[in-house]
Amino acid sequence: xxxxWNLKGWPNFKWRxxxxxxxLGKARxxxxxxxxxxxxxxxxxxxxxxTEILIEETIKTAAIEGVLFDRESVRSSIxxxxxxxxxxxxxxxxxxxxxxxxxxxxxxxxxxPLTLSRIKSWQASLFPAGYSGLKKIVTxxxxxxxxxxxxxxxxxxxKVHYEAPPGGQxxxxxxxxxxxxxxxxxxxxxxxxxxxxxxxxxxxxxxHFYFVTVxxxxxxxxxxxxxxxxxxxxxxxxxxxxxxxxxxxxMSERKSYYEILEKSQKGSLDITEWLLWFLNCYTHSxxxxxxxxxxxxxxxxxxxxHSQSALNKNQRKVINRLLDAGEGGFEGGLTTMKYVGMTKxxxxxxxxxxSDMVQKNxxxxxxxxxxxxxxxxxFPSFD
Numbered sequence: 001x002x003x004x005w006n007l008k009g010w011p012n013f014k015w016r017x018x019x020x021x022x023x024l025g026k027a028r029x030x031x032x033x034x035x036x037x038x039x040x041x042x043x044x045x046x047x048x049x050x051t052e053i054l055i056e057e058t059i060k061t062a063a064i065e066g067v068l069f070d071r072e073s074v075r076s077s078i079x080x081x082x083x084x085x086x087x088x089x090x091x092x093x094x095x096x097x098x099x100x101x102x103x104x105x106x107x108x109x110x111x112x113p114l115t116l117s118r119i120k121s122w123q124a125s126l127f128p129a130g131y132s133g134l135k136k137i138v139t140x141x142x143x144x145x146x147x148x149x150x151x152x153x154x155x156x157x158x159k160v161h162y163e164a165p166p167g168g169q170x171x172x173x174x175x176x177x178x179x180x181x182x183x184x185x186x187x188x189x190x191x192x193x194x195x196x197x198x199x200x201x202x203x204x205x206x207x208h209f210y211f212v213t214v215x216x217x218x219x220x221x222x223x224x225x226x227x228x229x230x231x232x233x234x235x236x237x238x239x240x241x242x243x244x245x246x247x248x249x250x251m252s253e254r255k256s257y258y259e260i261l262e263k264s265q266k267g268s269l270d271i272t273e274w275l276l277w278f279l280n281c282y283t284h285s286x287x288x289x290x291x292x293x294x295x296x297x298x299x300x301x302x303x304x305x306h307s308q309s310a311l312n313k314n315q316r317k318v319i320n321r322l323l324d325a326g327e328g329g330f331e332g333g334l335t336t337m338k339y340v341g342m343t344k345x346x347x348x349x350x351x352x353x354x355s356d357m358v359q360k361n362x363x364x365x366x367x368x369x370x371x372x373x374x375x376x377x378x379f380p381s382f383d
Contacts, residue, residue: 004213004265005165011176013206015272020202023279027201030286031237038243041297047084048300049293053242054078056292058100061226061247064254069096071324072317090317098125099223106227107242110234111187114178122227123220132219142170143218150215161262164215173214181207186235200236205278206271207232213265226250233282243293249285257281291326299323301380309360314343315353319362322377333366333374 004010058074070093077092077100102122112118124140131137138144150162165173182188184197198206212225226247234240250257256277264274302323311319318339322330332338339350354375357363363375 001160001163001266003163004267004269005173007269009269011173011180011210012269013210014270015202015275016270019272020275020279023276023283024199024201027279027283027286030283031201034243034286034289035237035239037293047082048303049243049296050241051075051078051082051084052292052296052299053245054082054100054103056245057103057230057242057247058096060245060251061103061223062096062099064226064247064251064257065222067095069093072320074100075320094128095126098128101125102224102227103230106231107234108240110231110240113188114181114185114228114231116174116178119174119216119224122224123217126220126223137218139218142174142216143167145218148215148218161258162265164213170214170216174216177210177214180210186238200232201279201282202275204229204232204236204282205275208278209261209264209271209274212261244285244289245292246282246285249281249288253281253284295323295326298327298379302377305380306360306362309362311357312353314339314345314349315357318342318353319357319377327379328376330377333376334363335372335374 055071055074055078058078059069059071062069070090072090073093074096076090077097080092081100081104102125105118105122120140120142127137127139130139144167146167148164148167149160150164151158151160153159184203186197186200197203208225208229211228212221215221217224229246230242233242233246260274260277264271267273302319318334321342322334334354336347336350336354339345339354340347343350343353345353354363358365358375361378364378366374366376368374
């Protein structure tokens with residue numbers, strides 16, 4: 001089987017500009033509207049909004065690879081790294097911490113040069129113990145395994161979806177990749193010809209495809225490819241803060257994501273179809289952010305309103321669960337037994353905590369009384 005990296009002319013990707021115009025125009029329009037709205041609402045200065053998007057991006061980029069993180073542990077890690085109040089939060093997850101470090105470095109330090117050592121340190125951060133699941137892997141170095149195959153199916157009946165370049169070829173391939181990245185980096189003072197560089201959104205899509213096709217590491221390639229995508233988007237938008245989650249959208253389109261990758265990796269150097277998929281994914285991720293932004297604003301207003309309220313660790317945990325569910329999204333409302341299940345406290349303690357939050361106008365009791373009473377979080381209004 002011949003793959004794209006076997007072709008003469010690799011890695012000089014091509015695309016059909018006439019087919020890009022419509023998708024690129026929609027993406028730019030959605031981007032402009034979002035950035036304008038963020039600025040007018042003051043969300044660009046809001047750390048709560050930054051926290052929520054980082055939580056979403058961390059959880060979803062890991063989930064694409066089948067790695068599941070606890071939401072509250074991720075929240076704890078992020079608020080600590082952003083220097084926000086972290087008392088009463090859950091203990092951070094060591095494995096999630098590494099991924100969070102990578103995402104934050106890619107987004108906040110988007111103007112800094114991308115180097116071989118930086119990429120290698122990202123991969124090492126993803127596997128602090130040197131294991132991927134139960135398998136011991138090489139971290140912080142290019143893979144040596146030959147061949148590196150992406151497979152699925154039961155042992156003995158595996159289906160090979162893709163085979164990456166041989167391990168011995170990786171140093172050369174990654175030098176080519178970094179040279180390509182540097183030439184298109186808008187913050188590179190030595191950038192020779194800006195007119196010949198691809199549009200910033202197309203560059204982000206190419207970077208994603210290029211890196212995951214080279215597949216330079218034993219594991220973690222997908223997560224790093226998505227971090228590079230975020231970094232390229234940060235360079236294009238000239239801001240460290242994302243208000244949409246590309247990984248969240250990719251997760252919801254996971255099947256088509258892998259299908260278009262496989263098709264493009266087995267195709268020609270013309271990657272128009274991949275770039276169209278990427279642009280549509282980007283546009284949809286921004287459209288998806290509408291509900292997320294509304295929820296982020298409500299969360300921010302909620303904590304502003306109750307900034308002086310004395311709340312214990314368990315109360316904050318339950319409130320965050322209700323906020324994450326959104327208005328009317330916590331099925332059946334909060335009950336004493338659900339509170340016990342989430343916090344592992346006694347029923348008496350749960351009742352006291354809930355009663356305290358009712359008195360502080362955080363919770364409101366439903367119509368039913370007695371043992372069947374349920375409570376809803378009182379969300380602030382901003383419309």
